[in-house]
Amino acid sequence: MHKTKEMRRHFVIPLILALVGSIFVTAGAGTYFSKATTTMVCEACGMEVRIGDSSTHAIVTDESVTRYGCCPICALAIAIYYKKATVSVPCFACGREITAVIKDGSLLSISPSGAAYNVSVIYGAACMRNKIVCCQTCAGTVKNSYEWAQNLPVMTIGETFSKAGMKAQQTTIAPQQIKIPMITTILILAGIVLFVLAPVTSRIVKIRLP
Numbered sequence: 001m002h003k004t005k006e007m008r009r010h011f012v013i014p015l016i017l018a019l020v021g022s023i024f025v026t027a028g029a030g031t032y033f034s035k036a037t038t039t040m041v042c043e044a045c046g047m048e049v050r051i052g053d054s055s056t057h058a059i060v061t062d063e064s065v066t067r068y069g070c071c072p073i074c075a076l077a078i079a080i081y082y083k084k085a086t087v088s089v090p091c092f093a094c095g096r097e098i099t100a101v102i103k104d105g106s107l108l109s110i111s112p113s114g115a116a117y118n119v120s121v122i123y124g125a126a127c128m129r130n131k132i133v134c135c136q137t138c139a140g141t142v143k144n145s146y147e148w149a150q151n152l153p154v155m156t157i158g159e160t161f162s163k164a165g166m167k168a169q170q171t172t173i174a175p176q177q178i179k180i181p182m183i184t185t186i187l188i189l190a191g192i193v194l195f196v197l198a199p200v201t202s203r204i205v206k207i208r209l210p
Helices: 002-038 072-081 136-145 157-170 182-208
Strands: 039-041 048-050 057-061 066-069 084-090 097-103 106-111 120-122 131-133 154-156
Touching: 002 039, 057 072, 066 072, 072 084, 072 097, 072 157, 106 157, 120 136, 120 157, 131 136, 136 154, 154 157
Parallel strands: none
Antiparallel strands: 039 048, 057 066, 057 084, 084 097, 097 106, 120 131, 120 154
8 A cells, every 4th residue: 555655656746746847837938928029128228118008119120120119219219320210109198190200310201290280299307208199189188187297398399309319329229138027037947947856756756665
């Protein structure tokens, strides 16, 4: 009877360790790849941004490579750095697509344009609070809807572009890697350790058998 229990341990304990290890590695790898496919890093300030978020600016370069910026100033600075690029982002208030074309340090065009539109930026002096809007009505909507925006100034796109130009000169623009969360690293390492322990445990139990 005792021998039968030991034999069961010989199979069960390593199997449990391997199973738990597999779960840990799968969970850790899944978390990492999920973040890697939905999260990018602003090339101007290093802030992580989610693809498709209303505040995430997509910058398509002349080589058809998409870069990402966390706010209007960072996005325009990145576009200036890459010489020729198109910046796209939804208006923070109404969601209308805003597009800016930059070439050789100059702002070639901004849309939407016309009597009903006046693309501008609510300037919060911090990336998380810099928001672009397509018109003064939308600027008023943001200022009235968010307490943090109530007393912030509204800059013209020209003033914003000027600040972006200074940032492009003072900041190192470069692709950056997303940071792996500590819990993800712990899960993967713990899983690997359990995988390694599984066959070792099997041998130890086997040695103990008479």
